[in-house]
Amino acid sequence: MISPLCFSIMEISVRLGGVPLMLSCAHNEYMLMYMPFACCDMPLARVGVSAAEVERLLPLYEEGSTAPYVEHMELCTRACDALLPFERAIFHGVAFIWRGQAWLLTALSGTGKTTHYIQWKRQYGSEISIINGDKPVLDFSDEGISVHPSPWRGKENMGSMRSAPLGGIIMLKQGQENAMRRVEPKEAVAELFMQFLFTRSTPLDVRRVCALEERLLQTVPVWQLVNRGDEASARLCHDTLAKEMYNA
Numbered sequence: 001m002i003s004p005l006c007f008s009i010m011e012i013s014v015r016l017g018g019v020p021l022m023l024s025c026a027h028n029e030y031m032l033m034y035m036p037f038a039c040c041d042m043p044l045a046r047v048g049v050s051a052a053e054v055e056r057l058l059p060l061y062e063e064g065s066t067a068p069y070v071e072h073m074e075l076c077t078r079a080c081d082a083l084l085p086f087e088r089a090i091f092h093g094v095a096f097i098w099r100g101q102a103w104l105l106t107a108l109s110g111t112g113k114t115t116h117y118i119q120w121k122r123q124y125g126s127e128i129s130i131i132n133g134d135k136p137v138l139d140f141s142d143e144g145i146s147v148h149p150s151p152w153r154g155k156e157n158m159g160s161m162r163s164a165p166l167g168g169i170i171m172l173k174q175g176q177e178n179a180m181r182r183v184e185p186k187e188a189v190a191e192l193f194m195q196f197l198f199t200r201s202t203p204l205d206v207r208r209v210c211a212l213e214e215r216l217l218q219t220v221p222v223w224q225l226v227n228r229g230d231e232a233s234a235r236l237c238h239d240t241l242a243k244e245m246y247n248a
Contacts, residue, residue, distance in 0.1 A: 009048075015039040016079060017088040017137035017148045023075055024048030027068035033151040036161060045082035049074040076135055076152045080198040084208045087140040092195040093169075094158075095136035095147045096120070098128045099245065101167030102147035104136070106195050111172050112229045114156055119234035133158030135197060138166070140212055145219050167245075168221045170237060175226035178233045180240045183224045185217035192216065 010025050014037035022043035023034060054070050061070055080090040093106035094113045098120075105113045120128055131147055134154030139146045145166040153159035171183065171191055196209045223240065227233035 013039055013041065013043050014151070015041065016083060016090075016150060017086075017139045019083055019086045019088055020044055021079060021082050022046040023079070025071065025075070026051060026054075027071055029066075029068040030072040030151070033072070033153070037149075037151055044086070047075055047078045047082050049078065073152070076150070077197050077199045079150075080196070081201065081205055083137070084198060084205055084212075087212065089138050089140075089209065089212055090135050090150060090152070090197045091138050092135060092197055094133055094154075095131040096128050097131060097162060097164045098124070098167075098241075100164065102131055102136075102164035103167050103241070104147070104169045105172055106169060106192070107172035111174055112227070113172060114154065114158070115229045116172060116225075116227065116234060116237070117158075119229070119231055120238065123231060123234055124238060129162060130158050130160055131162050131164065132160075138212070138216070140215055145216060166220050168223065168241065169216075171222065171224045173224065173226045175228065178225075178227050178230075178236050180223055180225045180236050183222045185222070187224075188217060188222045189213065192222070 010028060011022055012034050013020055013022050014034055016037060020039050020041035020043045024046065049071050054067050057074060058065065058067060058070050076090060083089060093104040094117045095102050095104050096117060105116055107113055114133060132149045132153055133156050135150050135152035137148040137150050139148060146163055147166050148163045149159050149161055193213055198205055198209060200206060225237055
């Protein structure tokens with residue numbers, strides 16, 4: 001449902017992780033990204049970024065970034081804020097489905113998440129399917145944690161409308177040799193907290209994310225993969241996870 005408002009602002013009601021939100025946009029360049037998520041449900045929250053805020057934040061983005069792009073990206077973190085009261089959050093990582101479960105590849109930008117996924121796709125293409133290439137939605141419920149798509153799909157625009165229960169998280173690091181190991185929750189706390197894409201504007205939201213992260217670490221296993229970004233690293237990851245699932 002899209003409706004033009006005064007001052008050329010457009011609004012679209014979208015469903016993210018099952019929660020309807022109203023996105024207010026001053027630019028229409030990314031409207032096609034939101035359309036697959038459009039719904040007619042009454043929104044439970046409204047999300048927008050003022051023109052003044054976009055102008056203030058523009059210098060913080062890489063050179064060549066445009067106001068529409070900044071608005072699009074800032075809507076993501078504000079949408080995460082809006083989702084937190086409903087025990088959902090937007091998470092920085094590549095999410096794909098393998099053997100009926102969702103797997104998250106997470107790391108700092110530029111560490112090789114997309115490269116690692118592409119290596120998986122080249123070798124195990126018939127086994128896997130993408131959910132989201134950059135910023136999936138995590139849904140925390142009594143039944144467990146599930147992973148859903150979002151309109152924020154990364155520079156490669158990888159995504160689908162698929163969802164799946166979360167099987168585990170792989171934290172990527174670059175290295176000269178490939179090595180993979182299970183990580184204890186206390187080792188992963190700081191890194192995973194940084195991957196929740198909220199604005200950190202209120203203490204309440206910080207507490208909410210801390211609570212969600214605690215549930216995340218109690219529910220699914222976490223691995224660290226030091227990798228060279230080659231085919232061998234993808235095989236190591238695939239075989240390690242397969243062995244873990246077999247022994248579970």
